[in-house]
Amino acid sequence: MTDPTHPDPGAGPEADGAGVAVLLRRYRRARARRQRWEGAWRDCYDFALPSRESALGGATPGGARGDRLFDGTAPDAVDQLAASMLAQLTPPWSRWFDLSAGPDLSPEERDRMAPTLDRASEVLRAHFAASNFAVEIHQCYLDLVTLGTACLAFEEAPPGEPGAFRFAAVPMGDVALDEGPTGRLDTVFRTIRLPVSAVRARWPAAILPPDLETRAAREPDLEVAVLECVVPDARGYGYTALLAGTGEAATALGEGTAPVGGDPLVLATGHFAVSPFICFRWLKAPGEAYGRSPVMKALPDIKTANKVVELVLKNASIAVTGIWQADDDGVLNPATVRLVPGTIIPKAVGSAGLTPLRAAGDFDVSQLVLDGLRQRIRAALLADKLGQPDSPAMTATEVVHRAADMARVLGASYGRLQSELLAPLVRRGLAILRRRGEVPPIRLDGRLVDLTHASPLAQQQRMSDAQTTLTWINAVRGLGEGGARVIDDEGAARWLARTLGVPEAAVRPEGAAGPPGPAAPMPGRPPAPSVPAPGSGAPDWASLARALGGVLSGPPAGGGGTRHDP
Known part of the structure; x- marks a missing residue:
């Protein structure tokens, strides 16, 4: 099974009654652990994000919120932090990741794989941009900042949609989570309520009980409770969808009472190579599955x-x-x-x-x-x-220090997000596109194919590294000819290209011949001015360092570029 909308009946190991009983016991334990957090979550929502209070249940969607709120400092700061995370980690319609050749490949193999990986990166980014990713991930960032834990459903869009991806921010009141054997938050139980018509469309091979079909014919808006279970196993992630019943049957199912109509009906079973639910945390305490937030x-x-x-x-x-x-x-x-x-x-x-x-x-x-x-x-x-700095016209040094301070403060949280959010996003996207035949069979293993983070926050850190290297090159060149012989100009240029995220197509492969010399002038025309060939002579590293400082500092408030004296 590759997607819950196209189940493979009987493919999963949980199709029998014993497997369903095991799943229900695990779900009840996970739900009991989640209930210990609900009181703290409600306080966080009440005072920092009252608009999301209905995500935990018990509140009417669209009702009046914020009756207990008199100070707007926390809601404003939560909105700013969520927006900053969107801009710093996954900026919409921007290049925030790249696929690159891994360390186990030789330089020749890296050069051969570079066009394929660049093409796959472009296709993957195009599908992210064509989907509702920016909308739903922002809602997840709000949950992450407020509650410390967020869940994003990543499914394949049906044929005919502009993109191949479909996302949904899952309210924390609808999921019960648990850590798997590897310590990842990848055991997910989600309860959803769907009309019977939506159940038929989502699981067309499912056989519904006759009494439910009869009741649905009388009540077109009849909703049923469905429990989706995603549990890691030796082959990946087992998937099981259970029909709990109507009304509040899902609540009764979690409390251990029998659902309407007896045992829950198995709608679909199957298998995922990569989990369709991406759960991530701000930070976690030892022994706890759920994360803790800055609002807490x-x-x-x-x-x-x-x-x-x-x-x-x-x-x-x-x-x-x-x-x-x-x-x-x-x-x-x-x-x-x-x-x-x-x-x-x-x-x-x-x-x-x-x-x-x-x-x-x-x-x-x-x-x-x-x-x-x-x-x-x-x-x-x-x-x-x-937030935005108080002084819009900052020097390159000030920007470097600000980026270093940001990396120091946010290093632990953003490092966790790279592991629990960004890498699973790319893996899941590649799995969907592989099934559709839009990308070659690329697997993100960190050895043959690696993920390079190209978000603004990662770029700031890499530019700081590049600035340090260029400072060393300029200092060594000041020592005279002996110091200049230590520098490998071509190697330094290639390292700068990798560090600054330059596409492989813009860099000449190692060992390739340089561009041909200038053509002979046509009769009656003056010769073209002499232009030094790339790689001939020593590059002007000092000018490059000043230009890199301009990239670090960015344009001033007036909108023009940063000016540097020659």
């Missing part, structure tokens, strides 16, 4: 800031409308007093009448406390690291 770390400050703003607003309402006191002099009746312009308020002789009560509290102190809380929240959610 900042939650005490978020709750405190929310309470401070609530109290400040109450104090402000008192300051605006006022609290009044009056002597019980037998003349003034507070029930009949209206505080409108032109009102005459009677009072007894010698009575103070209606006087305002001074409100307690100091707005200045509240603002000082609130400023510190908001600063800590933004720091915990990395808004100060990934």
Whole structure:
């Protein structure tokens, strides 16, 4: 089986009753472990991302949200961090990965494989761009920043669609996850509710119970609960789809009670070479399957800031409308007093009448406390690291230091995302395109074919490495002819091409002859100006280093390129 929309009946080992019972026991254990996290997840959603509260169930989609939220610092920082991750890791319609020859290949084999890998990379990127990947991965980044764990369903699109891929951000309330034997979060149980017509379309070979068919004929909108199980095994990932029943049958299934109609019906079984569910975490504690998020770390400050703003607003309402006191002099009746312009308020002789009560509290102190809380929240959610710099015109050195600081702070989290998100995305995409015959049988094993990360964050680190190397080359050339002999110009140029992500088609293969010399001038025409052939003489490494500094610093706020003195 290659896709759940085209099942291979009986291909999986879980088709018998004993296998289904084992799956249900594992699902109930995974669901019980997930329930321990739901309280913390609800707090994170309530105070940092109230628009996603329905993802855990219990909330009506489209209903009023954020009734407990008074401070918008955390939701704004969550949006900024998710948008920055989208731009830094998987920028839409941009080259954020490359397929390259692995270290086990010789230089001649690398040169032969380069065009094939470049072509496969282009096809894979084109299908990502033609799909709904950018929309769904952003929703996953929001879940990742808020809850610490996210799940992305990666399926093959039906024939006739613009692209071969179809993505869906899976709400965390719909999945129960567990770690497999390798420590990856690849054991997935997803509960979905679908109309009977959608079940027939998704699993056309499934035989539905006659009573369900009869009821569906009377109720066209009848929905049923389906439990999808993806479990790693020796051959890859076993897949089983179970029909739990109607209504709340999936909940009853997880609690161990019998579903409607007895045992669940097996809709489809099969096998995946690469899991269709990509689950990834921000960071994890030892012994825990689910991840922990930056919102969880900042939650005490978020709750405190929310309470401070609530109290400040109450104090402000008192300051605006006022609290009044009056002597019980037998003349003034507070029930009949209206505080409108032109009102005459009677009072007894010698009575103070209606006087305002001074409100307690100091707005200045509240603002000082609130400023510190908001600063800590933004720091915990990395808004100060990934946001736009205060000074738009930064030098190349400043950009290098900023990139180094970003890599230091985000190295652990982004390293985990490269392993749990980016590499599985490319592997799953290659598996789908191999089945469709659009790419050759390429397998991402890290030895023959390797994945090169070309996202902006990875490019910043590689440009920093290139800047260091060019600084060394310039320093060595300053030592005279003896130092210059140490440098291999062609090897340095090829290393820079690999480091900066230059396509293999733009680099001449090793050992290939250079371009032909200039042709003889036509009679009656002046000779063309002399242009030194590439590779002749020493390259101007100093100019290249200055140009690379311009790439690092980027264009200034005015929109023009960075100017460098000759």
